[in-house]
Amino acid sequence: MRYELYYWTGAQGRGEFIRLALEDVAADYIDVARKRGDNAMMPFLRGKQAGALPFAPPFLKAGRMVIAQTATILAYLGPRLGLVPGGLSAEIYAQQLQATIADIVFEVHDTHHPISASLYYEQQRSAARKRSQAFREERIPKYLDYFESVLARGNGRQALSRHSYVDLSLFQLISGLDYAFPNTMRRMQRQIPRLRALAERIAERPNIAAYLASPRRIPFNEDGIFRRYPELDPVR
Template structure:
């Protein structure tokens, strides 16, 4: 049984792990969904983040508890889960390629976040709106196309049947990329519509992921939180051009 620790109330980086756990049919406890008086929420998470007896404390959530082991960092968690959940190739070169793509997805996530917090994460959005507007313009005009072009190229060069990035079977990075596309569509509806017209394979991957039976059941279960403006992806119309 896996235990996933993340902030309550948002999808955030924890959602990339949730999607892998759901697609892999794993048994897991989402601690963010448990009430605090029943061993859930922020106090349960802080026990590992701040506890003096934790030998290898994670820096920040998400982190995964597997028996007595704690695994932190989203890409690292997915690297670990890829084998047991059959969401990564078996060969070493394939595992590293999927991990490399996941790290590139993580770079895109940081850039999307920094459109609304370009100066400091500790400041409110309203305290950095002018800088956010400039950063968002560059993100729309240059960074979204650069990342989308790259992933479209990877999809084009995968010669096996199906809509996936690596080989003929879905991997965890397909789930993560679909999640980022969904987040950017929420945060930048106009810019993403324009960009995705030029990247049909990327849009096809997004749609294929969210039509997967287990992912669809998860999305319809009420356990998948909606995007909101306390999250990584935030919808501020003034940033969409």
């Protein structure tokens, strides 16, 4: 099957978690908006296409199905791409972990848009500083300690019993936090050895390494979820 991924052009965003899964297994897919422009998504978002109605991108077209929400898309793709261990228990656990990754990604977004997504960052800078301080000091350690424990409870190297889409998403999470909060992540270096090792292994996987070196990998930038604003991650 040839998959069609729909996500905004110019930013990694939530679509990147899906791209990584598709790239890891060299799946046949097209990143539709990057080929045809963002307007290609509008018929789906306006309910003018058959199938389920997505609230927002990312969404995936697989045959006649339209699937939205990152964790749901990956739960669908996981068994089909061989990116989740077999069995219902493993599939549910993988989706649980992916939903938790979605939680922290939502909180990352709110560090630079704590009041409203419709306002520019510059219009909510003061609130962003306060939100980011709490995120750096409380939320990043809480989430990363949890994921470090997930790896420790498994085989120490992966989230599940073997390589899965969750590992790819943890790589993206660590990469994004390194970009947006480099000072905080340096201070946490010793607390997350398993996550660091996992991220390094994922980056060295042949298909992922080729993807990261290619123009298909959009660089982190200040239009995405992970944004680097120095005032939100001060050096102590």
